[in-house]
Structure formats: C-alpha cells, structure tokens
Amino acid sequence: MNRIRAVQRALASRPKPVYLEIGVSRGQAFQRISADVKLAVDPKFNLTARTRELADAGGRETHYFETTSDAFFEEQADFLVRHPIDVALIDGLHTYEQVVRDVEKTLRYLRDDGVIFLHDCNPPFELAGRRAESWEAHMESQKGKPLAIGIWNGDVWKAIVHLRSTRPDLVVGVFKCDQGLGFVRKGKPESTLPYTVQQVEALTYADLKADRKRLLNLKSPRYVGEFLKESAGSPRN
Ligand SMILES: C[S@@+](CC[C@H](N)C(=O)[O-])C[C@H]1O[C@@H](n2cnc3c(N)ncnc32)[C@H](O)[C@@H]1O
Incomplete structure (x- = not known):
C-alpha cells in the first residue's frame, strides 16, 4: 500500500468524487489518480506537458492553483463550498x-464521510525528521555532511500527535507504509493523547523513537479496509 493506492481505494466507491492534493510537485501521485474533479495546489508546480495530459485524462475537470495552501483556502472559499x-x-x-493548518482547513470543506491522507508522518531516522522550512533549506543544512539518503519528512509526525491530543471528534493515525501515511476522518477515535499544544511542540525525535506506536496510532496497511468501511458508514452531507 502507498499514498496513491490508498487515495484510489478511498475514491473508488464514491459518486463523482472531488479530490484535493496539497503539494503536487512533479505530479507523481496526481497524474495517477482518477476522480470526477481534481484540485491541485502547489506554489511551484513541476509538471511536464505529458504529466499534465495524464493528470487531466484522469478527471472530468482538473483545476491547478499555483499558490500556497494558505492562500488557496483564503482565496477559493466559494469554490470549495461548491466542491x-x-x-x-x-x-x-x-x-x-x-x-x-492544512488539515483544519481541509476539514471545513470535507464531506462528513470524507477522508484525508497525509504523507511523511513516520520519519525512519532523526535526520529525515529534522525540522526545516523547505526541502532546499533541509538540503542546505546538510551541505558537507554525509547524507544517509534523500528523504525528508520534517516534523509532520507532530501534526498527528497534535490532532490526537486536541480533536476528540476525529479518527487519526498512521499506516506503517510509504514513509508513514497519516489518515484522518470525522468520528469517535478509539484512543486519544493527553498533550497540550506546548507539550507537542516540545516533543523531540527521541520521544517519537521511544514511543512511535502509541504517539502515531500506528496501524498495519491492512487496516485501510476497515478505516474506509467506517468512513463510508457516515452520512453524506
Ligand atoms: C513532496 S512534494 C509533493 C509530492 C506529491 N504529492 C507526490 O505524491 O508526488 C512537496 C510539494 O509541496 C510544495 N509546497 C511547499 N510549500 C507549500 C505550501 N505552503 N502549500 C502547498 N504546497 C507547498 C512544494 O512546492 C513541493 O512541490
């Protein structure tokens, strides 16, 4: 299982689904995903004409927003209410x-039975989980140092801990695949975490390493079927 398969499975049984991807880059995922309406958001798309052609063929409508996610949600509120x-x-x-912020804002426009996936939630080693403001800044900070491999997940994992601590109305966890594939849907979680926002901010990679399973609510990729079945049980709004 990986992010592309999980998204496709979640879209499969839905009538005329709307798919949103925040952070598209070269379109590795976006070109492979089929949905009625596809929305792509990235401040700097890196798409070839061929990739765009493939991406467009997978949808009745595709919309490209070359902007940050914050600006997208700010400027496209009316569009999102309609989609x-x-x-x-x-x-x-x-x-x-x-x-x-991306999760909270997506939730405003997510159907009651909608699902959110998040990439990069389970950094395999400290360097991959290091905080930086961009891929370029991360690489710059590694200049001259022997780099393990070109993986950068940042501290996305803390968003999972934050949501599990502050949103008892959401089912949140991480599939153990594809560098940690986070999942979010509306509903009552089987477990939550007790941290304040300040405590989440203070967590370190060592804390994650010592307690990964509990902090992230790590699940086998096989759980995807159950996760999607439960979201399908919620009413469509
Ligand atoms: C890891 S890549 C996305 C890969 C893609 N989802 C895939 O599966 O092939 C991350 C992308 O996020 C974009 N990005 C960076 N800051 C962003 C922001 N504030 N809002 C939306 N996208 C952003 C970058 O430009 C980059 O293209």
Whole structure:
C-alpha cells in the first residue's frame, strides 16, 4: 500500500468524487489518480506537458492553483463550498504547524464521510525528521555532511500527535507504509493523547523513537479496509 493506492481505494466507491492534493510537485501521485474533479495546489508546480495530459485524462475537470495552501483556502472559499472534498492528500510544506493548518482547513470543506491522507508522518531516522522550512533549506543544512539518503519528512509526525491530543471528534493515525501515511476522518477515535499544544511542540525525535506506536496510532496497511468501511458508514452531507 502507498499514498496513491490508498487515495484510489478511498475514491473508488464514491459518486463523482472531488479530490484535493496539497503539494503536487512533479505530479507523481496526481497524474495517477482518477476522480470526477481534481484540485491541485502547489506554489511551484513541476509538471511536464505529458504529466499534465495524464493528470487531466484522469478527471472530468482538473483545476491547478499555483499558490500556497494558505492562500488557496483564503482565496477559493466559494469554490470549495461548491466542491465539497471527498478525499484529500496533504503533502505540501513539511512543517508541523503548516500540516495542522492544512488539515483544519481541509476539514471545513470535507464531506462528513470524507477522508484525508497525509504523507511523511513516520520519519525512519532523526535526520529525515529534522525540522526545516523547505526541502532546499533541509538540503542546505546538510551541505558537507554525509547524507544517509534523500528523504525528508520534517516534523509532520507532530501534526498527528497534535490532532490526537486536541480533536476528540476525529479518527487519526498512521499506516506503517510509504514513509508513514497519516489518515484522518470525522468520528469517535478509539484512543486519544493527553498533550497540550506546548507539550507537542516540545516533543523531540527521541520521544517519537521511544514511543512511535502509541504517539502515531500506528496501524498495519491492512487496516485501510476497515478505516474506509467506517468512513463510508457516515452520512453524506
Ligand atoms: C513532496 S512534494 C509533493 C509530492 C506529491 N504529492 C507526490 O505524491 O508526488 C512537496 C510539494 O509541496 C510544495 N509546497 C511547499 N510549500 C507549500 C505550501 N505552503 N502549500 C502547498 N504546497 C507547498 C512544494 O512546492 C513541493 O512541490
């Protein structure tokens, strides 16, 4: 399982679904995903003509918003009210605060039975989980140092801990695949966390390493079927 398969499975049984992807880059995922309406948000798309052609072929309508996610939600509120979101993939700026904002804002326009996936929630080692303001800033900070591999997840994992601590109205966790695929849907969670926002901010990679399963509500990728079945049980708004 990976982010593309999870998104496709979540979209599969929905009539005329709307798909939102925040952070699209070269369109590795966006070109492979089929939905009635596809929304792409990135301040700097890196799409070839061929990728765009493939991406467009997978939808009745595709819309490209070359802007930050914050500006997108600010400027496209009316558009989003008219296009409630079935499935979203959040994979933009890899900082904790930005990911929390992206989730909270997506939730405003998410159908009651909609689902959100988040990439990069389970950094495999400290360097991958280091905080930076962009991929470029992360690489710059590693200049001259032997880099393990070109993986950067940032502190996205803290967004999972934050949501599990502050939103008892959401089911939140992480599938153990594809660098940690976060999942969010509306509903009563089976477990929550007790942290304040200040405590979440103060968590370190060592804390994550020591207590990954509990902090992230780590699930086997096989749980995806159950997760989607439960979201399908909620009424459509
Ligand atoms: C890891 S890539 C996305 C990969 C893509 N989702 C995929 O699966 O192939 C991250 C992208 O996020 C974009 N990004 C950075 N800051 C952003 C922001 N504030 N809002 C939306 N996207 C942002 C970057 O330009 C970059 O293209």
